[in-house]
Amino acid sequence: MSRMTIGVLGCGSMSSAIVRGLHKESKAYEYFTFTPSHTRAEKLAGAVGGTAVRDVRDLKNKDFYLIACQPQQFDELATMLHGVLTEESVAISVLGGLTIGHLLQKLSPCRYVARAMPNTPCMVGEGVTALSFSKELRDRDKMVVSDIFSAVSRVFVFDDEDQIDIITGVSGCGPAYIFEFARLMIDKLREMGIDERYVESMVKQTFYGSSKLMTDTPASPEKLRNEVTTEGGITARAMIAFEEMNLKRAIETAVDLAYARAKELA
Ligand SMILES: NC(=O)c1ccc[n+]([C@@H]2O[C@H](COP(=O)([O-])OP(=O)(O)OC[C@H]3O[C@@H](n4cnc5c(N)ncnc54)[C@H](OP(=O)(O)O)[C@@H]3O)[C@@H](O)[C@H]2O)c1
Incomplete structure (x- = not known):
């Protein structure tokens, strides 16, 4: 053939x-x-x-x-x-x-x-x-x-x-958002004195393992998050910071701006 x-x-x-x-x-x-x-x-x-x-x-x-x-x-x-x-x-x-x-x-x-x-x-x-x-x-x-x-x-x-332009700001640009999140975690660990030999691989493995868990199980991201977050516990305290700093708004704005830029390029 x-x-x-x-x-x-x-x-x-x-x-x-x-x-x-x-x-x-x-x-x-x-x-x-x-x-x-x-x-x-x-x-x-x-x-x-x-x-x-x-x-x-x-x-x-x-x-x-x-x-x-x-x-x-x-x-x-x-x-x-x-x-x-x-x-x-x-x-x-x-x-x-x-x-x-x-x-x-x-x-x-x-x-x-x-x-x-x-x-x-x-x-x-x-x-x-x-x-x-x-x-x-x-x-x-x-x-x-x-x-x-x-x-x-x-x-x-x-x-x-039109949905391609919307999705561009999530699946197309999404890897950059995730790499940025990882980069900030790496910087923070460094700043707090964690052994340089471990910092990058620990963060990368955290992302890899979490992604695998999220894709290999039918549970929603929300359910998986709840499983890590005990009321009054350590993760819950960190989540309060996300809420107070309005992470939701930051992500919504990022996706809206990416969509607007895709439209501009079109
Ligand atoms: N990177 C992403 O995450 C991503 C995601 C989705 C879509 N895209 C799209 O994928 C496209 C390519 O991205 P990339 O990161 O692979 O780009 P890139 O690394 O800059 O490569 C562009 C290629 O185009 C060639 N080129 C330049 N002018 C040309 C012409 N007149 N005719 C034919 N080829 C020409 C370049 O040739 P030389 O080798 O001679 O310079 C180079 O090989 C972009 O339009 C981008 O929007 C990228």
Whole structure:
């Protein structure tokens, strides 16, 4: 059976995670990579037995195109793709904020577009990807797109594209919130004199173990929190601080601002 071909446009951390993860899971795809500086295209192609091309025009007639440059580099790339994409091409964008309407307009005559919002845990095969499809995209292509992201993440499909912008501020940016929380805990332990050899690994393991507990058991985060929090106990005292400092408000504001920024970029 012939393999499906994917043109990879932009080979940064996100597309590399997806392509490497997919290659590990399935040998059904053949990769053709492109970046302006060529270096990262060669590196990624080398890792997955693919081909790095120096000219975008060498990417004609591929089954799928994974678009993974920065959003502000997209207009330049779209111009380069004139004459490469046809009415039958399927373009998959991971670009934050760029709407399906905008993609269809810039990538014309391409009619088939998938908008994806993956996150960096895709690098370890544990990502979350939100997907939305252009109206005309055929069911068989929707399935392939879902399969591509399933190799590195759990996939959630949204009919209402606006929900991708909302979810971006949680699953897309969420890893950064968690890393920031961990960083602050590390700093605090250091400040309180805990042995430097232990600080980072203790905090990382606390996050890892808690995440595993949360995903491996059916209990809600609220129930799990209650199990750690005895009335009048040590955790309860810490929780009072969260409440007094209005952690809820801080998180709500962060998500609202991320959503507003996604809209701005769109
Ligand atoms: N990181 C995240 O958490 C995350 C989550 C979801 C979505 N995203 C989206 O994923 C996209 C890529 O992010 P990243 O972190 O992987 O970016 P990155 O590391 O900056 O990589 C961008 C890649 O795009 C290439 N590029 C630049 N201009 C190009 C052009 N005109 N045509 C083709 N390729 C071009 C660059 O080429 P050179 O190698 O030559 O510089 C580089 O390989 C962004 O749009 C971002 O919104 C990121």
